[in-house]
Amino acid sequence: MARLQAEHVYKVFGRRPEDAVRRLEDGASREELRADGTTAAVIDASFSVDEGQIFVVMGLSGSGKSTLLRTLNGLLEPTAGSVRFDGQDLTSLSDKELRKVRSEKISMVFQHFALFPHRSVLENAAYGLEVQGVPRAEREKRATEALHLAGLEGWEKSWPDELSGGMQQRVGLARALATDADLLLMDESFSALDPLIRRDMQDQLLELQKTLKKTIVFITHDLNEAMRLGDRIAVMRDGRIVQIGSAEDILLTPANDYVASFIQDVDRSRVLTxxxxxxxxxxxxxxxxxxxxxxxxxxxxxxxxxxxxxxxxxxxxxxxxxxxxxxxxxxxxxxxxxxxxxxxxxxxxxxxxGGQPGGTTGQADAAKTDAGQKTDAAKTDTPKPDATKTKTADTRVVEAEAAQAETAGTKADADGKKTAADGKADVQPDGKPAGMTGGKPEGKVIAGA
CATH class of the missing domain: 3.90.1280 (CBS domain Like)
Incomplete structure (x- = not known):
């Protein structure tokens, strides 16, 4: 049964966003809107995530995947469409109700660890519970259990600057797990780590998932990571979801040349069964x-x-x-x-x-998207890149434009700062707390909030 459902979600930044949605529904392109000073970051995204499932959203930088993630917990309000969790429409909640849902039901882990430098590992892991008002003894007990699950037993009294990057990310994961939230949102959570540490964290997540059975939405630009972690995978391009399916579906029946270009270098023997x-x-x-x-x-x-x-x-x-x-x-x-x-x-x-668009290889189903998801093949297909190049000129242009668009859109989001799960920490429209110090200056966020 689906616990999380996104239906026809749009996120548009700039002037008259509602008019822009109507233009997109009538067939206008992203480029036409951009010419008028409007950025369509997410366009008509629909999908569902079942209980205990890891749903991976994959795409190039600036494809809209992180913006889509932030609409799922209300850090960004969708311009149109709805997001439901356990049947509750999150887009219809008041700010107070939304903060309560975020603090109790939804946890978030970001790319950069955002640990408080003046708090011990245990205190960092317990922060989400502190925000909820959980008594000190109970929150320390639950935080200790979460640290043990994350492989940090014995490090409770250490300080963040005494930990490696992988260990710091384990603290962020423990902070999210300590709240016992039903939905875990992970935005490029392992991409800042070295390859060996990154694989170790992937192993840790998969091992935890065997017992915790969390509902997880995981954002990545790494295809191998998506194939390794995802029960189902959504591929995004230019704000649109162009294909949804299992790793085997995508390898065996890529929806178009754009998806096929992603999978051409994948070790099929390690993914297919x-x-x-x-x-x-x-x-x-x-x-x-x-x-x-x-x-x-x-x-x-x-x-x-x-x-x-x-x-x-x-x-x-x-x-x-x-x-x-x-x-x-x-x-x-x-x-x-x-x-x-x-x-x-x-x-x-x-x-x-090697994966040909629209193929019928094996027992996998034909390429598919969730009900209601519109895929315009004319807009999403792109020639397969030359094997001697890492990216075509077209792809570089797409990435550059998309990254610029998403950055511009984030700054243009109405109402400026939002309130984090504790109702106290100021959060920028991209979901990062303002004014945090210590560690890396960029990408700071309260992972367990």
Whole structure:
């Protein structure tokens, strides 16, 4: 069941934003609006996130993904559309009601750690609970438990400047977990970390998710991170969601050339699974086993197969079994019943395809977007970039314009400062507290608020 639902969300900065939404609905382009001094940061975004799911929003810098995230907890008010959490329309709440929801039900972790330099690790982790008015003894108990979950047992009395970048981000994660919020919003949370530490944090999040089952929206520009973490992934371009699906859906059936250009360098063997590439057992029946006997039934196939693997086995682990004989590898479901087969020809074929728009490879569904999500292929398609270049000139222009647009839009947001979850800390329209000192000056935010 969906806990979070965004329906036809628009966020427009500049003059007469409501008129701009109507123009977009009538077919006006983002460039036409920009020529009139209006920036469309998010355009007609619709999606849902089920309980316990990690939903990743991926796109180039300035594609609108961080702006979209800030509309989910009311740090930015949508120009049009609605955001519902547990059936409650967050866009209809008063400021006081919204602050209560943010302090109790929604936690946020940002790219930069935003730890208070004058507070210990334990005090930083307990800050969100302090904002809620939780008594000192209880908040320290809960913060200590959260630090243990985040792998920081024994560091409670340390100071932020005594920690590495990865450890500081663990404190930010513990601060979010300590409040026991139902919805966790993570905006480029690991992108400032070194590659090895970043992977370690990804492992930590996945391990925590096995037991905590939080509903998570995770923002990233890193495709490999999206593929590793996301149960479902939304790809954004120029403010629009151009495709939503599982990692396998996006790898096997990219919606257009723009998505295909993203996935061309992905190690497909680490993302795709046996269940995604298998063929029907019927295709094996009638063939001959290695000892010359005919395979007539599914039971015959299981007996003749060189190996039996679960549906979620990574393709990288199938090379050895597939090369052990002429009979395909058997794929079984949770009950041990035959679900499909992976012939060696199929394995090599999938790895060599590279993802073509609109393909029908494997058992994955066709490229899809959530109900109500409009995708204008003419606006979203872009030629696949030359393999010898990291970015085409077009892509660089798109990134530059989008980044400039989102920056300009943030500054133009009406009403200026908002109030954070505690109702005291001033927050700029991009969700960062004003006036914080210590550590890196940019990107400061109260991670657990």
């Amino acid at each position: 046996a269940g995604a590439i298998m063929v029907d057992v019927d295709e094996v029946l009638g063939s001959t086993s290695d000892n010359g006997e005919e395979i007539r039934t599914a039971e015959d196939f299981l007996a003749a197969a060189p190996a039996t693997v679960p549906l979620d086995t990574p393709v990288a682990e199938l090379f050895g079994p597939c090369s052990a004989g002429t009979v395909p590898v058997a794929v079984v479901d949770a009950a041990g019943a035959p679900a499909g087969a992976v012939p060696v020809q199929r394995l090599l074929s999938v790895l060599s395809e």
